[in-house]
Amino acid sequence: MSILETIDLSKTYGEGEIRVRALEGVSLCIEAGEFVAVMGPSGSGKSTLLNILGCLDRPSAGRYLLESVDVSEMDRAKLAGIRNERIGFVFQSYNLLPRTSSLKNVVAPLLYSRNHRRTKEEKLAIARQALETVGLADRLEHQPQQLSGGEQQRVAIARALVTDPAFILADEPTGNLDSRTGQEILDLLAGLHRQGRTILIITHSEEIAALTDRTIRLRDGRVERIVRNRSKVVTAAVEQVRNGFR
Amino acid sequence: MDFAEFLHLAWESLVSNRLRALLTMLGIIIGVASVIVMIGVSAGTEAAIEERITGLGSNLLFVQSGFVRFGPGGRTGEFTAPVGQAAGGLVYDDAFAIAEQVDGVVAVAVEQSSVQTVEVGSVSLDSVSIVGSTADYPSVRDMAVENGRYFTQQEVDRKQKVAVLGQSLAQELFGDADPIGQTVNVGGTKLRVIGIFEERGLVSGVDFDSQLYTPISVVFQKFTPSLFARIIGDRVRMIYVEVESPESVESAIQQIGLLLAKRHAVSLEEADFSITTQQDIIETQEATTAAFRNLLAWVAGVSLIVGGIGIMNIMLVSVTERTREIGIRQAIGAAPTDIRWQFLTEAVVLSLAGGVIGVLVGVAGSWIFGAVSDLRTVILGSSILLAFGSAAAVGIFFGFYPANRAALLEPIQALRHE
Numbered sequence: 001m002s003i004l005e006t007i008d009l010s011k012t013y014g015e016g017e018i019r020v021r022a023l024e025g026v027s028l029c030i031e032a033g034e035f036v037a038v039m040g041p042s043g044s045g046k047s048t049l050l051n052i053l054g055c056l057d058r059p060s061a062g063r064y065l066l067e068s069v070d071v072s073e074m075d076r077a078k079l080a081g082i083r084n085e086r087i088g089f090v091f092q093s094y095n096l097l098p099r100t101s102s103l104k105n106v107v108a109p110l111l112y113s114r115n116h117r118r119t120k121e122e123k124l125a126i127a128r129q130a131l132e133t134v135g136l137a138d139r140l141e142h143q144p145q146q147l148s149g150g151e152q153q154r155v156a157i158a159r160a161l162v163t164d165p166a167f168i169l170a171d172e173p174t175g176n177l178d179s180r181t182g183q184e185i186l187d188l189l190a191g192l193h194r195q196g197r198t199i200l201i202i203t204h205s206e207e208i209a210a211l212t213d214r215t216i217r218l219r220d221g222r223v224e225r226i227v228r229n230r231s232k233v234v235t236a237a238v239e240q241v242r243n244g245f246r
Numbered sequence: 247m248d249f250a251e252f253l254h255l256a257w258e259s260l261v262s263n264r265l266r267a268l269l270t271m272l273g274i275i276i277g278v279a280s281v282i283v284m285i286g287v288s289a290g291t292e293a294a295i296e297e298r299i300t301g302l303g304s305n306l307l308f309v310q311s312g313f314v315r316f317g318p319g320g321r322t323g324e325f326t327a328p329v330g331q332a333a334g335g336l337v338y339d340d341a342f343a344i345a346e347q348v349d350g351v352v353a354v355a356v357e358q359s360s361v362q363t364v365e366v367g368s369v370s371l372d373s374v375s376i377v378g379s380t381a382d383y384p385s386v387r388d389m390a391v392e393n394g395r396y397f398t399q400q401e402v403d404r405k406q407k408v409a410v411l412g413q414s415l416a417q418e419l420f421g422d423a424d425p426i427g428q429t430v431n432v433g434g435t436k437l438r439v440i441g442i443f444e445e446r447g448l449v450s451g452v453d454f455d456s457q458l459y460t461p462i463s464v465v466f467q468k469f470t471p472s473l474f475a476r477i478i479g480d481r482v483r484m485i486y487v488e489v490e491s492p493e494s495v496e497s498a499i500q501q502i503g504l505l506l507a508k509r510h511a512v513s514l515e516e517a518d519f520s521i522t523t524q525q526d527i528i529e530t531q532e533a534t535t536a537a538f539r540n541l542l543a544w545v546a547g548v549s550l551i552v553g554g555i556g557i558m559n560i561m562l563v564s565v566t567e568r569t570r571e572i573g574i575r576q577a578i579g580a581a582p583t584d585i586r587w588q589f590l591t592e593a594v595v596l597s598l599a600g601g602v603i604g605v606l607v608g609v610a611g612s613w614i615f616g617a618v619s620d621l622r623t624v625i626l627g628s629s630i631l632l633a634f635g636s637a638a639a640v641g642i643f644f645g646f647y648p649a650n651r652a653a654l655l656e657p658i659q660a661l662r663h664e
Contacts, residue, residue, distance in 0.1 A: 051658050080580060080584075084580075091577075095661065108575070112575070112578065
């Protein structure tokens with residue numbers, strides 16, 4: 001089943017002479033459980049595609065089906081609900097709420113949920129569970145400024161997971177991290193993928209793209225090509241052998 | 247997100263910026279405190295006026311010689327004799343004419359006062375107020391005799407030398423002994439004590455308990471200097487008219503006016519007397535308090551508005567500072583409504599916290615105000631509610647624009663904000 005599908009997606013900014021076509025006729029389909037990378041030089045429309053796929057922005061033309069629901073015409077409040085329940089964001093700059101503990105950061109999406117079946121205690125329990133999943137069970141009450149970059153990104157991943165979204169949208173998740181910590185975050189994402197999560201990762205790095213099932217390359221607002229990474233299975237196996245099945 | 251969460255968020259935000267929050271609240275604090283003091287003072291004054299109404303006796307009309315003006319500072323009015331009308335003014339018989347010819351009149355009393363030295367045995371009191379009056383006086387002034395009796399109209403007509411004592415005067419002159427039947431020496435005239443009034447207390451600044459009451463004819467005859475007596479004759483300063491009900495007040499005023507104008511052979515426009523009701527007196531006093539109240543209401547209103555603008559200002563700053571936070575919240579699923587509620591709650595919590603401090607300051611202020619000035623102040627539960635209500639209203643009104651601005655931020659722009 002396809003998690004998300006775009007049909008002839010376009011986005012233009014401005015009017016008349018200063019009109020900019022950021023996306024032109026992008027059609028994509030991402031299946032449940034896929035790990036997909038989106039690559040492209042700056043100005044290729046990557047951010048615009050990310051914003052539309054993340055329901056942070058609406059396309060000018062075309063359709064965007066998220067779990068077979070057309071979200072391209074939804075109003076802001078409905079889009080907020082979709083973001084809340086179906087999409088988990090991981091940003092380059094972590095984007096945690098300042099002066100707010102890890103636990104409160106992670107529980108926040110559940111508090112914004114329009115689904116009122118859970119009590120606050122249940123929501124906190126789910127948030128704790130998510131923090132445990134990313135290995136931060138001992139950092140529940142720490143505020144972002146007391147955490148390292150890697151830890152902050154883990155909190156962000158826990159926050160993305162907590163609502164059990166349709167897919168995780170990771171925008172350069174290792175861009176602000178040193179290579180070792182970056183690798184840890186990638187391992188974490190790869191682990192989530194193995195558990196069946198659908199992950200969409202926007203990246204500049206060929207190495208990261210090589211870890212995924214498919215790479216979508218954008219250029220000038222169009223899909224240049226889509227590459228299936230056959231080497232991935234082999235690479236992953238080699239990695240695991242090298243790491244001694246950690 | 248539920249309301250408790252918004253409250254929690256608002257509280258955390260304010261606590262993390264204590265000084266700023268406090269400074270922002272100042273306008274609200276001043277506004278709310280002045281609302282409390284304002285209402286405290288006017289309610290206190292109203293209570294005082296009400297006490298005075300009951301003190302005056304009910305349904306009472308005051309017919310006075312000349313004109314009566316009520317100045318801003320005047321409590322009982324300023325008496326001015328009509329210039330060039332030495333022959334005018336009320337006379338003793340006017341009272342009886344009113345009693346006989348005006349419908350709805352229950353009682354009429356005349357008052358003419360003097361000040362004399364009063365002696366009993368070795369006790370001598372200077373400057374005792376002697377009230378010369380007629381038989382209906384206790385009724386119109388709402389006074390009751392405790393011991394003995396008041397004098398009758400017959401005794402007034404016959405110039406009987408009798409006296410009724412105020413409670414504290416009797417105490418001072420006779421101590422614990424029974425004064426009834428005793429004789430008091432008033433300015434050289436011996437009066438027989440026939441009654442003692444019940445305690446009445448201070449009404450409109452007059453201590454009814456320290457006065458001596460005697461027939462007005464005795465005052466005319468004995469206690470008015472002879473030279474003066476010849477000029478003023480049987481002229482009286484004041485006639486009290488008690489009517490049967492508040493509804494008959496209007497018609498009584500008209501009838502009395504026509505009757506006295508006819509008796510004095512003057513037109514109503516150039517009358518040498520004036521008729522006032524308790525209502526007139528109360529209205530004058532209320533006008534005074536109203537002026538004061540209006541002033542404070544303006545102060546309160548202006549500082550609530552200034553306070554509100556302060557809140558709006560700080561909320562706008564806060565929205566700008568927290569644009570990125572708003573973006574993050576939007577990304578994880580906060581709808582425009584959620585963002586609006588968050589900032590609106592913060593503005594209202596800010597103004598309500600100002601309201602709480604303002605109420606405390608206002609209550610303390612009213613108390614101090616009442617202690618250092620003549621004005622009585624009353625703290626009303628309703629004024630505290632009103633103060634809270636206006637603080638909340640200010641918070642909602644001035645918090646709405648910033649909150650709405652936050653709600654309408656575009657998620658992608660807010661997220662990109664540094």
